[in-house]
Amino acid sequence: MLFEVTKYHQDLLKDFERLSAFFEVIDEVHLKNDNGFLIAYDLGCGSGVLSYFASKIVKKVIAIDKDSNIVKKAKCSLKNINVEVICEDILDHEFKDKADLIICETLDTGLIDEEQALIINHVLKYLKSNGTIIPSSVISIAEPISTSKQLDHVCYDDENNLSQENKISYKILGNFINFSEVDFYKKIDLKFKTKLIFKIDLDGILNSIKITTFTKLAEDLICGPTSMLNPPLLIPIKKEHVKKGDEISIFLEYELGGGIETIKTY
Numbered sequence: 095m096l097f098e099v100t101k102y103h104q105d106l107l108k109d110f111e112r113l114s115a116f117f118e119v120i121d122e123v124h125l126k127n128d129n130g131f132l133i134a135y136d137l138g139c140g141s142g143v144l145s146y147f148a149s150k151i152v153k154k155v156i157a158i159d160k161d162s163n164i165v166k167k168a169k170c171s172l173k174n175i176n177v178e179v180i181c182e183d184i185l186d187h188e189f190k191d192k193a194d195l196i197i198c199e200t201l202d203t204g205l206i207d208e209e210q211a212l213i214i215n216h217v218l219k220y221l222k223s224n225g226t227i228i229p230s231s232v233i234s235i236a237e238p239i240s241t242s243k244q245l246d247h248v249c250y251d252d253e254n255n256l257s258q259e260n261k262i263s264y265k266i267l268g269n270f271i272n273f274s275e276v277d278f279y280k281k282i283d284l285k286f287k288t289k290l291i292f293k294i295d296l297d298g299i300l301n302s303i304k305i306t307t308f309t310k311l312a313e314d315l316i317c318g319p320t321s322m323l324n325p326p327l328l329i330p331i332k333k334e335h336v337k338k339g340d341e342i343s344i345f346l347e348y349e350l351g352g353g354i355e356t357i358k359t360y
């Protein structure tokens with residue numbers, strides 16, 4: 095299958111690890127379902143690659159994206175198969191039929207900067223009572239780190255976008271804390287606040303925390319960050335000398351879908 099794409103959607107297509115994880119879970123969902131699916135939504139469909147996977151296991155896929163450029167291309171790529179591509183903001187779309195399967199890949203680290211949580215809250219009422227959502231949840235962990243140069247803003251630890259001289263090096267100073275699991279089968283609270291208590295294992299200067307998000311595609315399939323899925327976030331905090339054995343408490347607050355500007359630590 096050939097997809098017409100923009101540069102960004104091309105990079106998403108080239109991320110084989112991300113794609114194969116989605117392919118595997120769509121295939122698995124199909125094998126577990128005896129009755130067959132009628133309708134799937136692919137929300138934030140981009141190139142339409144996940145719609146294409148889903149088209150093999152359902153009668154009809156409704157694929158939506160708000161980017162008119164990629165929608166034009168997806169309409170072309172998918173024109174002869176059972177996929178209807180719609181150009182609209184999902185948050186404004188009212189669906190006619192309930193879905194057996196909802197695929198939604200508008201993910202980002204902690205669900206802070208993209209609209210995944212808002213989209214899930216909007217579409218939950220359109221999922222049949224025995225319906226399936228892919229992914230099913232995301233899990234986020236935090237680690238205390240020491241970056242070699244002090245960061246002056248929140249940034250992604252994104253190998254694709256950083257040139258060699260801008261690469262951020264850091265040391266992990268203590269344990270990781272599994273601080274959040276967001277379940278896509280339930281209404282999501284968009285305001286998030288937690289107290290992180292790190293146990294320090296290495297002497298050093300604590301000046302940031304690193305957030306890593308794992309995507310639970312199904313009960314037995316978890317996908318870590320890949321080149322195009324959820325690069326870890328590095329969040330600068332007030333710097334502090336720490337020693338092995340210290341316990342450090344940090345409050346972390348943000349708004350899901352509110353943007354990285356909503357992240358606060360104290």
Ligand SMILES: C[S@@+](CC[C@H](N)C(=O)[O-])C[C@H]1O[C@@H](n2cnc3c(N)ncnc32)[C@H](O)[C@@H]1O
Pocket residue numbers: 106107137138139140141142143144158159160161164182183184185199200201209213
């Ligand atoms: C990370 S890309 C994923 C594309 C595709 N699902 C894939 O896996 O290759 C997310 C897509 O969601 C779309 N998107 C984000 N928020 C949206 C919204 N509120 N309504 C419609 N599309 C949205 C973006 O335009 C982008 O194409």
